[in-house]
Amino acid sequence: MNDPGKEISRLAFDERGADYLLAVREEYGNAGPAFVAKGEDVGDIRTDIPYQLVTILRKIYPYMEDGKIAVVIRRCEEKALNELIKRGIIDGDRIIRIGLACSEGQIEACRCTDPVPSCVDIGSPGKGWNEDQLSKELSAMSSEERLDFWVAQFRKCNKCYACSTNCPVCVCDHCVLEECTFVAEKGIPPGMAFHLIRAYHLSDKCTECGECERSCPAHIPLLTFRKMTNRDMKDLYGYESGDTETVSPLLTTLEGDLLEEEED
Amino acid sequence: MTDFKPSILAFCCNWCSYAGADLAGVSRLQMPPNVHVIRVMCSASVKPEYVIKAVTQGIDGVLVLGCHIGDCHYLTGNHRTAKRIPLLQKILDEAGIDSRRIKLDWVSAAEGEKYQKVVTEFVEEIRRLGPNPLREVRF
Amino acid sequence: MQRVGVFVCHCGHNIGSVVDVEKVVEYAKQLENVAVADHNLYSCSEEGLGSIKKSIRENKLDVVVVAACTPRTHEPLFRRACEQAGVNKYLFEFVNIREHCSWIHAKEKEAATEKAKRLIAMGVAKASLLTPQKEGEASVIPVAAVIGGGIAGLTAAASLVSQGIETHVIEKEARLGGLLNNISVIGPEFVETEPLIRRLKEDLERSPQAHIHLESRIVELGGFIGNFDIKIAEGAKTTDFKVGAIIVATGGRELEPTNVYGFGKIPTVITQMELEKRLAGGAAPSSAIFIQCVECRQPGREYCSRICCNVTLKNALRIIRSNPNARVTVLHRDIMSYGTTAERLYREASESGVSFMRYGLESPPKISEKEDGASVEVFDETLNENIGISGEIVVLATPIISQEGTAETAKLLKVPADKNGFFLEAHVKLRPVEFATDGVFICGSARWPSHVTECIAQGLAAAAKAAIPIRGGKVVIEAITAEVDVERCAACGNCVLACPYEAIEMTVIDGKRCAKVNEAQCKGCGTCVAACPNDAMQQKGFTTRQLGAMIDALIKNCKEEAVE
Ligand SMILES: Cc1cc2nc3c(=O)[nH]c(=O)nc-3n(C[C@H](O)[C@H](O)[C@H](O)COP(=O)(O)OP(=O)(O)OC[C@H]3O[C@@H](n4cnc5c(N)ncnc54)[C@H](O)[C@@H]3O)c2cc1C
Ligand code: SF4
Ligand code: SF4
Ligand code: SF4
Ligand code: FES
Numbered sequence: 001m002n003d004p005g006k007e008i009s010r011l012a013f014d015e016r017g018a019d020y021l022l023a024v025r026e027e028y029g030n031a032g033p034a035f036v037a038k039g040e041d042v043g044d045i046r047t048d049i050p051y052q053l054v055t056i057l058r059k060i061y062p063y064m065e066d067g068k069i070a071v072v073i074r075r076c077e078e079k080a081l082n083e084l085i086k087r088g089i090i091d092g093d094r095i096i097r098i099g100l101a102c103s104e105g106q107i108e109a110c111r112c113t114d115p116v117p118s119c120v121d122i123g124s125p126g127k128g129w130n131e132d133q134l135s136k137e138l139s140a141m142s143s144e145e146r147l148d149f150w151v152a153q154f155r156k157c158n159k160c161y162a163c164s165t166n167c168p169v170c171v172c173d174h175c176v177l178e179e180c181t182f183v184a185e186k187g188i189p190p191g192m193a194f195h196l197i198r199a200y201h202l203s204d205k206c207t208e209c210g211e212c213e214r215s216c217p218a219h220i221p222l223l224t225f226r227k228m229t230n231r232d233m234k235d236l237y238g239y240e241s242g243d244t245e246t247v248s249p250l251l252t253t254l255e256g257d258l259l260e261e262e263e264d
Numbered sequence: 265m266t267d268f269k270p271s272i273l274a275f276c277c278n279w280c281s282y283a284g285a286d287l288a289g290v291s292r293l294q295m296p297p298n299v300h301v302i303r304v305m306c307s308a309s310v311k312p313e314y315v316i317k318a319v320t321q322g323i324d325g326v327l328v329l330g331c332h333i334g335d336c337h338y339l340t341g342n343h344r345t346a347k348r349i350p351l352l353q354k355i356l357d358e359a360g361i362d363s364r365r366i367k368l369d370w371v372s373a374a375e376g377e378k379y380q381k382v383v384t385e386f387v388e389e390i391r392r393l394g395p396n397p398l399r400e401v402r403f
Numbered sequence: 404m405q406r407v408g409v410f411v412c413h414c415g416h417n418i419g420s421v422v423d424v425e426k427v428v429e430y431a432k433q434l435e436n437v438a439v440a441d442h443n444l445y446s447c448s449e450e451g452l453g454s455i456k457k458s459i460r461e462n463k464l465d466v467v468v469v470a471a472c473t474p475r476t477h478e479p480l481f482r483r484a485c486e487q488a489g490v491n492k493y494l495f496e497f498v499n500i501r502e503h504c505s506w507i508h509a510k511e512k513e514a515a516t517e518k519a520k521r522l523i524a525m526g527v528a529k530a531s532l533l534t535p536q537k538e539g540e541a542s543v544i545p546v547a548a549v550i551g552g553g554i555a556g557l558t559a560a561a562s563l564v565s566q567g568i569e570t571h572v573i574e575k576e577a578r579l580g581g582l583l584n585n586i587s588v589i590g591p592e593f594v595e596t597e598p599l600i601r602r603l604k605e606d607l608e609r610s611p612q613a614h615i616h617l618e619s620r621i622v623e624l625g626g627f628i629g630n631f632d633i634k635i636a637e638g639a640k641t642t643d644f645k646v647g648a649i650i651v652a653t654g655g656r657e658l659e660p661t662n663v664y665g666f667g668k669i670p671t672v673i674t675q676m677e678l679e680k681r682l683a684g685g686a687a688p689s690s691a692i693f694i695q696c697v698e699c700r701q702p703g704r705e706y707c708s709r710i711c712c713n714v715t716l717k718n719a720l721r722i723i724r725s726n727p728n729a730r731v732t733v734l735h736r737d738i739m740s741y742g743t744t745a746e747r748l749y750r751e752a753s754e755s756g757v758s759f760m761r762y763g764l765e766s767p768p769k770i771s772e773k774e775d776g777a778s779v780e781v782f783d784e785t786l787n788e789n790i791g792i793s794g795e796i797v798v799l800a801t802p803i804i805s806q807e808g809t810a811e812t813a814k815l816l817k818v819p820a821d822k823n824g825f826f827l828e829a830h831v832k833l834r835p836v837e838f839a840t841d842g843v844f845i846c847g848s849a850r851w852p853s854h855v856t857e858c859i860a861q862g863l864a865a866a867a868k869a870a871i872p873i874r875g876g877k878v879v880i881e882a883i884t885a886e887v888d889v890e891r892c893a894a895c896g897n898c899v900l901a902c903p904y905e906a907i908e909m910t911v912i913d914g915k916r917c918a919k920v921n922e923a924q925c926k927g928c929g930t931c932v933a934a935c936p937n938d939a940m941q942q943k944g945f946t947t948r949q950l951g952a953m954i955d956a957l958i959k960n961c962k963e964e965a966v967e
């Protein structure tokens with residue numbers, strides 16, 4: 001498979017019956033998203049995808065009234081896609097998946113624990129990481145130290161909204177974080193509430209794609225924070241984002257397992 | 265530290281815990297004057313965002329009180345509360361905000377004494393934890 | 404900018420003797436948006452209300468804040484006063500400085516005064532953002548449904564029909580009557596059952612307004628007060644109809660003992676219901692031992708079923724009356740013969756030779772089989788020793804437990820049941836026989852084990868309440884509902900899943916997918932509001948900006964205090 005572009009195009013249009021293909025290609029030395037209709041030249045497709053194609057899919061989807069769209073997806077994008085399908089934002093029947101296994105380098109960048117898509121069409125499956133070093137260090141700290149760490153980090157926030165704009169599962173057009181109903185500080189930086197509310201909102205959706213952290217110009221270790229809250233969600237309710245079946249535990253009833261009421 | 269006057273917010277649902285708080289009043293049960301009640305229709309309408317807003321700006325503690333599981337005026341409303349708040353507490357802990365500053369409990373309309381106990385013990389707990397460190401932090 | 408009026412009440416000494424009301428009024432005057440602040444000795448008195456109304460007009464107030472007692476009792480009163488003075492009743496905010504302040508900080512006058520100030524600042528902050536609301540109206544289908552054809556349901560149905568209201572009775576069994584079908588005489592008054600049930604049945608059968616569905620069960624239920632859609636499976640066929648109100652009268656059943664006191668092994672150990680059948684057939688035993696509180700009032704089933712003691716008294720007397728030499732013993736843990744008639748029954752039973760003996764939960768009677776019946780060994784708490792007695796039969800008084808299928812009924816109707824499986828009414832004192840779900844009512848032993856007289860009274864009460872919307876033809880729809888800001892809604896669907904009443908659905912408005920609240924179905928709990936990530940869902944009267952402003956007011960106060 002020396003030209004992945006050809007293979008992707010073949011899979012999308014010839015084998016799986018897509019009408020369009022969403023992928024990344026190089027043009028004039030730059031990598032950018034490409035939306036190609038069946039029969040058009042797919043160009044120079046790249047597999048080192050620099051952002052979440054699902055984010056782009058979500059943004060163009062409302063304007064695509066019909067046709068099947070093939071998307072090149074890594075494991076995190078597959079999970080994001082599932083979350084969007086589960087919420088009825090995207091119709092799963094219209095999406096054709098072309099699975100891409102992440103390279104070692106990509107896995108490392110995300111400290112990714114779950115790097116292999118359910119169907120690998122391109123690339124070879126790599127081994128996931130066991131843990132995120134920084135989360136481990138933070139968990140070992142005292143509460144005060146942890147607060148100091150995060151206050152110092154969040155002070156760097158420019159309120160550029162890169163984290164939410166580039167997040168595949170952050171679905172709102174109007175964001176409450178842009179207002180001061182809950183986020184007090186009108187200026188920059190926006191304070192703790194901004195980041196805590198985002199953490200809460202993402203707790204039942206985040207796929208740990210790491211896009212927020214990569215796009216943050218202030219280098220706040222946002223992915224680490226996500227990994228920590230995802231682990232909490234798993235510990236509490238056994239929930240992991242990323243499939244089309246499981247409803248977020250935050251929306252359902254206790255179903256018998258009552259919160260332990262303190263005896264008194 | 266002796267004159268630390270905790271500022272505490274309590275969300276009480278209209279049907280059980282607010283009524284329980286009323287009963288505590290009617291029964292003249294005495295308790296520390298640090299807790300300020302916001303009446304909501306159901307504990308399930310308490311947005312975690314409110315709690316985050318309050319603690320990140322220096323409120324020393326937040327109580328979320330609702331009907332006992334099974335008694336929610338809105339059937340399973342409080343089941344959601346029972347799921348959201350523990351998660352919120354974990355998130356706050358991850359950020360270094362002591363989750364003991366947030367307390368979820370159930371107080372029925374008949375439990376004036378329990379209300380008194382919850383309030384008194386929570387104020388005690390907050391006194392032990394001291395002022396919210398975020399009171400002083402300027403971003 | 405809103406012109407807010409603040410009225411602080413002394414409540415005589417109740418508030419005034421702890422909180423420095425004048426000081427609080429001075430404080431309120433300088434709060435943002437406050438146009439006028441005043442105090443009353445008793446705000447809720449004719450005079451107090453009059454002065455508030457006068458002030459509203461004179462000061463052209465937009466919003467009214469009353470700092471006094473609790474909204475749970477007094478809100479309607481002040482809202483009415485606002486309305487009378489031309490202010491929408493939702494432009495009113497209650498601040499509780501009695502139950503939540505003066506009464507609970509009686510010895511800390513200064514701290515209580517400071518707290519009252521903060522509470523008022525919070526109230527004013529919310530009040531400044533209040534918006535007028537209009538209560539909706541919906542028409543009511545003039546038909547009722549009664550689920551369950553026992554004495555409670557039949558009474559309710561007959562009452563509705565006699566008021567000219569078309570009524571469906573949905574009974575799962577092949578005959579009407581419920582528990583009473585096997586009980587020939589009703590205590591404590593010794594009333595014959597048969598004519599009672601027959602009369603009710605005849606009333607219904609004669610009326611063209613009544614539809615009796617036997618061997619029927621509800622399979623689907625949708626809608627809301629005034630407009631419920633019901634689908635029932637009636638034998639093999641299904642029928643659909645619409646009703647405006649529903650009465651639940653599904654009753655209860657007698658607990659079948661599990662492996663206690665030799666039940667199932669010793670043939671002479673029987674249940675109360677079995678005894679009823681035998682007595683109806685005319686066979687009275689020459690001796691009987693009743694054991695009360697079998698498998699209830701004990702860990703696992705704590706409640707008292709209330710009726711069993713009176714049933715035992717009734718049946719003990721029936722035995723004695725038919726055979727004055729019969730030996731009847733009642734082993735009990737306490738006798739619950741409430742009411743004067745029942746108390747008289749107890750006295751009559753004691754005087755006619757029924758012996759009552761108390762046993763403890765720790766030392767239950769022991770039963771063994773005998774040739775002509777059973778013998779019982781029991782530790783008599785009064786004599787402090789073990790006593791042996793024997794009887795032709797041993798009757799186990801077991802409690803009434805919740806009807807099978809209660810969980811499904813509860814789910815279909817979206818109404819709550821308690822941990823014992825009995826239905827929970829909206830409020831025992833303030834809203835008896837009503838569910839919190841509008842248009843659904845409850846009566847009889849489905850609510851709690853009840854005597855026949857109580858079932859009848861509740862059946863009549865439920866019918867009276869169900870008739871209100873039906874006769875009125877219209878219902879007012881709660882204004883504190885949720886509403887979606889279509890522009891903002893991201894169509895994430897959180898609210899749809901979170902709503903306990905399934906009141907929200909996804910629709911398309913102007914080509915945009917978004918959530919839509921069915922106002923008549925929404926109960927205004929706000930569960931969806933908390934589930935909405937981007938504040939598109941709001942609860943009228945409790946918007947996130949309003950509550951946010953309250954929090955801000957407290958934060959401001961705590962920051963100022965820190966500076967002091
Ligand atoms: C042994 C015994 C003796 C008693 N003796 C006395 C006495 O002497 N004096 C006295 O005052 N009380 C007595 N009681 C209590 C009294 O009989 C009951 O409390 C009363 O009859 C209950 O009436 P009800 O209409 O609420 O319920 P029920 O009589 O239980 O009727 C409920 C009806 O609803 C039907 N149903 C249930 N679920 C559904 C469903 N999902 N769909 C459709 N239909 C449904 C049932 O089939 C039944 O017909 C006695 C009880 C027992 C067990
Ligand atoms: S890692 Fe960041 S960008 Fe990726 S899904 Fe989670 S929150 Fe969104
Ligand atoms: S307020 Fe409650 S009942 Fe109304 S739509 Fe929201 S969740 Fe449902
Ligand atoms: S939760 Fe909010 S954003 Fe999501 S569908 Fe409901 S109203 Fe819209
Ligand atoms: S109404 Fe009290 S918790 Fe829901």
